[in-house]
Amino acid sequence: MSASNLHMYVMAAPLLSAFFVNLLGRMSKAWVSGLTLGSLAFSSVASLLLLGKVMSSGGFSYTVGNWVPPFGIELIVDHLSALMLVLISVVALFASISALKSVERELPGREHLFFTLYLILIAGLMGLVLTGDAFNLYVLLEITSITTYGLIAMGRGRAPLASFNYIIMGSIGACFYLLGVGYLYLMTGTLNMADIASILPQMDGGAAIATALAFMLVGLWIKMALFPLHGWLPNAYSLAPTGAGLIVAPLMTKVTIYLMLRVMFSIFSPDYLFIANPLVQSGIVWVAALAIVCASSLALAQRNLKRMLTYIIVAEVGYMVGGAWLANSIGMTGAVLHIVNDALMTLCLFLAAAAILYRTGSLDFIHLQGIFRKMPITMAAFTVGAFAMIGVPPTAGFFSKWYLILGGIEAGQWAYVIALLFSSLVNAVLFFRIIEIGYFFKEGEHHDHTPRNEAPLAMQVPLVITAVALIVIGLGSGPLVEHIIKLALPAGF
Amino acid sequence: MRQLQQRVETQQQVGESLITQTAVRLLVPFVQLFGLYVIVHGHYSPGGGFQGGVLLGSSFIMLGLAYDQKTVLRLMSERTNILFGNLGALIFTGVGALCAIFGGLFLDYSALDVLIPLGPIEWRSFGIFLVEVGVGLAVMSIMASLFWDLGSAGQMDEGL
Numbered sequence: 309m310s311a312s313n314l315h316m317y318v319m320a321a322p323l324l325s326a327f328f329v330n331l332l333g334r335m336s337k338a339w340v341s342g343l344t345l346g347s348l349a350f351s352s353v354a355s356l357l358l359l360g361k362v363m364s365s366g367g368f369s370y371t372v373g374n375w376v377p378p379f380g381i382e383l384i385v386d387h388l389s390a391l392m393l394v395l396i397s398v399v400a401l402f403a404s405i406s407a408l409k410s411v412e413r414e415l416p417g418r419e420h421l422f423f424t425l426y427l428i429l430i431a432g433l434m435g436l437v438l439t440g441d442a443f444n445l446y447v448l449l450e451i452t453s454i455t456t457y458g459l460i461a462m463g464r465g466r467a468p469l470a471s472f473n474y475i476i477m478g479s480i481g482a483c484f485y486l487l488g489v490g491y492l493y494l495m496t497g498t499l500n501m502a503d504i505a506s507i508l509p510q511m512d513g514g515a516a517i518a519t520a521l522a523f524m525l526v527g528l529w530i531k532m533a534l535f536p537l538h539g540w541l542p543n544a545y546s547l548a549p550t551g552a553g554l555i556v557a558p559l560m561t562k563v564t565i566y567l568m569l570r571v572m573f574s575i576f577s578p579d580y581l582f583i584a585n586p587l588v589q590s591g592i593v594w595v596a597a598l599a600i601v602c603a604s605s606l607a608l609a610q611r612n613l614k615r616m617l618t619y620i621i622v623a624e625v626g627y628m629v630g631g632a633w634l635a636n637s638i639g640m641t642g643a644v645l646h647i648v649n650d651a652l653m654t655l656c657l658f659l660a661a662a663a664i665l666y667r668t669g670s671l672d673f674i675h676l677q678g679i680f681r682k683m684p685i686t687m688a689a690f691t692v693g694a695f696a697m698i699g700v701p702p703t704a705g706f707f708s709k710w711y712l713i714l715g716g717i718e719a720g721q722w723a724y725v726i727a728l729l730f731s732s733l734v735n736a737v738l739f740f741r742i743i744e745i746g747y748f749f750k751e752g753e754h755h756d757h758t759p760r761n762e763a764p765l766a767m768q769v770p771l772v773i774t775a776v777a778l779i780v781i782g783l784g785s786g787p788l789v790e791h792i793i794k795l796a797l798p799a800g801f
Numbered sequence: 802m803r804q805l806q807q808r809v810e811t812q813q814q815v816g817e818s819l820i821t822q823t824a825v826r827l828l829v830p831f832v833q834l835f836g837l838y839v840i841v842h843g844h845y846s847p848g849g850g851f852q853g854g855v856l857l858g859s860s861f862i863m864l865g866l867a868y869d870q871k872t873v874l875r876l877m878s879e880r881t882n883i884l885f886g887n888l889g890a891l892i893f894t895g896v897g898a899l900c901a902i903f904g905g906l907f908l909d910y911s912a913l914d915v916l917i918p919l920g921p922i923e924w925r926s927f928g929i930f931l932v933e934v935g936v937g938l939a940v941m942s943i944m945a946s947l948f949w950d951l952g953s954a955g956q957m958d959e960g961l
Contacts, residue, residue, distance in 0.1 A: 312906070327894070
């Protein structure tokens, strides 16, 4: 066992156990939870070790099968990808503890099928974070998307239709990305990101390369649901089985934003993106500002907790895209920090929603009356998550939003700053409305007092840990930025 | 003997025509053999796991078209099919992980020399063969189950 393979073990553990879950879970359900939790716990520990190694001795590149890049497949392990790897495996571990419980309730007898897809999805996300090859990125993007289509279609009611919409939109996005890669391949003759980046500055194929960039970005924007292209997300995420929402909502959009950063800075350069085309740069920040405002307004119109959360996800995508395109190091820091924070905040809120759904069977606002009395621990954790989403110090959400706003001011993008403040206010209204309904409204007349009826321990423990993590990461965001994220920023920042 | 005759008769009842059935019955063994040939020679001649897997899968599709789906499912049940698919994918990832565990990089087959000393270069070739077998099994299973699911709208009844 050589230690240079550490990141491969992180990725191989869920992938291998996915097939064992399918084979053995068919015979006995006990295998499903054991293998899922075991492999994800292993991945979490290994990814933490990997992050420690990268922090002490710097990033490295890895060749699969020992074929020299650019001919072989290259994997890049640097501060950013090691951080993302930790994020994915830890979020997946906590999500699956709760998901095991809700899948048992919602999809009885189909656990092994669900968790096979679930584990392949996680392995695909890890692969996306590691890859240093533009075409492999496409393949892994499709692996994650196809498993997500399957997971969403397992839901009840209109879920298959939502999944079908997602298939159409997702395939269009993937085609755009692939077209972009095709253009780059025509121009440079290589698919390795570092190799493309070294060839591009010497070329003068202006229009073709700009087209490639545009295709790749639009493809990724469809996949990450940036506002005008977000149509598939709310239905797909809110109709999916609860267990699928737990993993898909915190990770998919965030990993796609990471991919956008990779395309922007590992293939293209800040000079090309920002300095050569300042109009494009500020245009995209405007689109992001519009996305934040529109998605937040749409969230106001929702009458169901989960649907409201899905619109907040769309708004958060606008935060991070805007932050990445502000073209200064504070904005970039904010965007990367927000990837981490938003994954945890979304996880916290979705875990709370899963716990409430498990006990009450509905997430409509009218059914949330008296929920604080019924599930005090769940709702306390939910409140922490809500405060983080609003951006109340000292929760994690405050610090990344602070960086984003500072970045916006430094870049002089006032529309983006105003959009961020507007969205924070809307989030405050959204969440205080739920807190008001849950805390002050009495449940219907036929119940004098509501008995305490907490969610099972397996759903509470990950929820409480995530809520505590939100505060710990908020307080620790100084060291986090100083020791990891500063080093994770692309060259030139 | 009578049982066999009865079976042949029921098979002929549900099928389309005697000519296609006889032709398919003669063809299937050769298609499958050719599929295996393509898989086994895939690592140093045109072909490989995917192409061979498609050939193997198409033999089941032909049977399903000439007879009906129930007949095919009697020959290879859905359970066995899923088992093959899983096993195939497991062989691929397992070989990759084994290479890493035995001291090489992921999918660097020459590391498996520790296991059976064939020489690193020979192992590079043999490792691809192992992976191709996995790919072949997985593709065969997916081809067959795609056809079965789409052909019977997920009901696994007579089908087309």
